[in-house]
Amino acid sequence: MQQINHILQTQGGEIVQSIGQHIGLSLISLLIAALIAIPLAILLMPHQRAANVALQITSVLQTIPSLALLGILIPIVGIGTVPSIIALVIYAVMPIFQNTYSGLTTIDPDLEEAAEAFGLSRRKKLVRVELPLAMPMIISGIRIAMVMIIGTATLAALIGAGGLGTYILLGIETNNNALLIIGAVLSAALALLFGAAIDWLGKLSFKRAGIVLGVAVVLIGGVAGYRRIVQPQTTITIAGKLGGEPEILINMYKDLIEQDHPNIKVQTKPNFGATTFLFKALQSxxxxxxxxxxxxxxxxxxxxxxxxDHDPQVTYQRAAKALKSQYQMTYLKPMQYQNGYAIAVTPQFAKQYHLKKVSDLQRVATKVHAGFDPDFYQQSAGYPGLRKAYNFKFGTIKTMEPSIRYQAIAHKRINLVDGYTTDPELREYHLVVLKDDRHFFPPYQGAPLMTEKFATAHPEVQASLNKLAGKVTTSDMRQLNYLVTVKHEKAATVAREYLQQQGLLSKK
Amino acid sequence: MITFEHVQKQYADKLALDDLNLTIPTGEFFVLVGPSGSGKTTTLKMINRLIEPTAGIIKVDDRPLQDYDLRAMRLRMGYVLQNIALFPNLNIQENIAIQPESLGWSRKRRLERARALLAQVGLDPDQYATKLPHELSGGEQQRVGIVRALATKPNVVLMDEPFSALDPLSRKQLQDLVLRLHQELQMTFVFVTHDMGEALRLGQTIAVMRNGHIQQIGTGEEIMRHPANDFVRGFFENQKTPRAATVQSLLAQGYGEVTTAPATLTATVTVGALAQALQTQTTVVVATAQDHRALTTADLLGYLAAKEATSRATD
Structure with missing residues (x-):
């Protein structure tokens, strides 16, 4: 609970923005779906066979798993808001169409006969009799669609459309229950709120409901239009993977570019998705x-x-070469810090046996009680390789979830864990990282990736980003991660303060 | 004037109307009566073309219905449904003004018309105009149903068993109401019912129908006195109504002693005729198909008292 409060306090702005994105995405999708489904139902009202066909089609669309649908849409319309809205509309059409159609076709035949016998025109009959009588059904269809949209819209985060799903994904990814709860609770609350709003709208007269809807459309459209207009001429979009570290990095990029080039506006998209999504987004x-x-x-x-390769330099050069030849991409020079596997022990254990290097473990291998990430335990790049390289066998080994592993060592259930060199928990629990003196673990260094086309068009951006080359040590990065993911400070602030402290950014 | 010439209606499995010929003079209160499946509602609904004939011609004022613009014609015809069918989403005055609204009357004129009509049928406009249909009793709803049909001052008002779903008291009040409205408005009323008593009460001219054929057309008096066939006679007898009650219904309840004395009346005369005869005689002998029976004033009083009791109970 304390953690939730802390996140709410420090990241309130971002959360509000996510809620805004979520609402915008949901309302636009709902509106488009309603604008498709209701007229379609009215049109097909006198044609039962055609209506059944339409119902079949919309039902089939409904059964496509949402992830599959997003996957289908990415090659066609790319990543971001557009495919998310298309997917949400596809899901929302069915309940609205079905309810509208059955609402319109199950009206008391006596009332239909009366309207017919009084000589009402088709339009008059629709507006005065059929639609008002079908309205409760239509409203409940819209309600169902809306709850579905708000739920499914959390998946939009996967393809970079933002919204509350960002927090859910991030929570799952970093095993942070507080984030997960914030994302889930807020989207549930949104569903409830909008459900109530739709019920209220359903109770209004036709004319008033129209006015309210009209105002909502104008507001959303106005905000979107305003945003488009106020954007400066050159906008660069920098995205990052899920997690605190990428968010810190992209904020560093942003600060450096904007300092050097005031006419360029950098838009950051933190927690944009997993590796392949980002790579595809870059390609498209x-x-x-x-x-x-x-x-x-x-x-x-x-x-x-x-x-x-064990040599970070060689690794970088290989990667840059392959990216250039296979994907026509430019991979700028990496920063100093290495984010790779690390072996850490409790300070007591290290002190007692004077442990500094991984090879020191040979002396005390039987006294080691290790807790490993299951991947680490199985991969040849993990424990099996490590064992061969250093020729030791640990006393006991348990595999456990990454975050539980740190809990376990904090509570002294184990005395050795695997981890990533920049994991903030290493600092949080004062663990001692042993030096990989035989260079077994391959080095992972972060560097900005962009298309060749972009790099050629923006040499000035390259120049700004190259200022980071060879900067930021592993322990600095660990400290920054600690501030963001454990202390819940804002990534933008942490990044800016660090750059200023390093003299890379002028203080304003 | 509405005329049916050789009208036939064939459904897939059934001949609903067979060579129907009928003339309804302008301004008449015309009642179509018959048991269910007799074709009376089909006949009615052909007048506003809710049902189209398979063969034959229907004319209004000597012009075939097909020559009229369908919507314009319907807007000039009133229609009252058996199940009332007020639009539940519209309030009372909006219901009444639905046809004027379609005709493009101004809002002011529509509301004035609705209020005037409500007042005319004994519903206080201030109290009822803005209520919703479900807030009214069945009888009140059908009053609204009736005035809704009168809103555009139509030449023809069609009523399809409008009172069959109502309780006897409301039914009687509404029968009085439509009679009064007919006198005041001088429109052609075409009224469908399966209740012979109601037909006799309302109709200037009554057409008795059965199996898609008209059995007899005439005034109530003519049909009562000279039923064209056994069906018409039987249809009367099956409908126990104060006016149509005959001596037969009295005998059917066990009144009267079997006698060999000569009869002075037949069992098909009305109870009224029996009452008249009993003013001068203490015993009246009536002839039935089987025998003669002697009836006294006490028998008549007993019958009337029992009838009164049953009609109270059903009210």
Whole structure:
């Protein structure tokens, strides 16, 4: 609870912005879906067979899993808001269409006969009799669609459309329950709130409901239009993967670029998604830059046998070369810090046996009670390789979830864990990181990735970002991560203060 | 004037109307009566073309219905439904003014018309105009249903068993109301009912229908006195109504002693005729198909008292 409060206090602005994105995305989708479904139902009202076909089609669309649908849409319309809205509209059409159609076709036949016998025109009959009588059904259809949209819109975060899903994904990714709860509770609250609003709207007369809807449309449109207009001429979009560290990095990029080039506006998209989403977004031009690790490039992005080398320099050069030849991308020089696997022990254990290097563990291998990430325990780049390289066998080994692993060592249930060199928990629990003296773990260094096209068009941006090359030590990065993910300080502030302290950014 | 010439209606499985010929003079209160499935409602709904004939011609004022613009014609015809069918989403005055609204009357004129009509049928406009239909009793709702049909001052008002769903007291009040309205407004009323008593009470001219054929057309008096066939006669007898009650219904309840004395009346005469005869005689002998029966004033009083009791109970 305390953690939730803290996050709410420090990241309130971002959360409000996410809520705004979520509402905007949901309302636009709902509106488009209603504008498709209701007229369609009215049109098909006298044609039962055609209506059944339409119902079948919308039901089939409904059954496509949302992730699959997003996957289908990405090659067609790219990443971001547009595919999210398309996917949400596709889901929302069915309940609205179905309810509107059955509302219109199940009107008391006596009333239909009366309207017919009184000589009411088709339009008059619709407006005066059929639509008002079908309204409760239509409203409940819209309500169902809306709850579905607000729920499904959390997935929009996966493809960079933002919204509350960002917090849910981030919470899952970093095992941070507070974030997860914030995202989930807020989207549930939104669903309730909008449900109530729709009920209220349903009770209004036709004319008033129209006015309210009209005002909502104008407001949303106005805000979107205003945003578009006030954007300066050159806008660069920098995105980052899920987590605190990428967010710090992209804020550093932003600060440096904007300091050097006041006419360029940098838009950051933190927690934009997982590696492949970001890479595709970069390819499609949805984003311009994102920080990527050298090791990840070789392991997951480029084709071929080239793997990470123990020499960070060699690794970077291999990655940059492969990106250039295979994807026409420019990979700028990496920063100093290395984010790779690390072996850490409790301070007591280190002190007692004078442990400084991984090779020191050979002496006390039987006294080691290790807690490993299951991946680390199985991968050849993890424990099995490590064991061979250093020729030792630990006393006991338990595999456990990454965050639980740190809890366990904090409570002295184990005395050794694997981790990433920049994990803030290393600092939080004062763990001692042992030096990989035989250079077994491949180095992972972060560097800005962009398309060649963008790099050629913006040499000035390259110049600004290169200021970071070789800067930021591993322990600095760990400290910054600690401030953001453990202390919940704002990534933008942490990044700016660090750059100022390092003399890379002038104090304002 | 509405005329049906050789009108036929064939449904997939059934001949609903067979060679129907009918003339309804302008300004008449015309009642179509018959059991269910007789084709009376089909006949009515052909006048506003809710049902189209398979063959034959229907004319209004000597022009075939097809020559009229359908919507314009319907806007000039009133229609009252059995299930009332007030639009539940519209308030009373909006319901009444639905046809004027379609005709493009000004709001002011529509509301004035609705209020005047409410007042005319004994519903206080201040109290009722803005209520919703479900807030009214069944009888009140059908009053609104009736005035809704009168809103555009139509030449023809069609009523499809409008009172069959109402309780006897409301039914009687509404029967009085439509009679009064007919006298005041001088419109052609075409009224469908399965209740012979109601037909006799309301109709200037009554058409008795059965199986898609008209059995007899005439005034109530003519039909009562000279039923064209057994069906018409039987239809009367099955409908126990104060006016139509005959001596037969009295005998059917066990009144009267079997006698060999000569009869002075037949069992088909009305109870009224029996009462008249009993003013001069202490015993009246009536002839039935089987035998003769002697009836006394006490029998008549007993019958009337029992009838009064049952009609109270059903009220």
């Amino acid at each position: 031009g949805s984003i311009d830059i994102y920080p990527e690790f050298t090791g990840t490039v070789l392991e997951s992005l480029v084709k071929g046998q080239s793997s990470a």
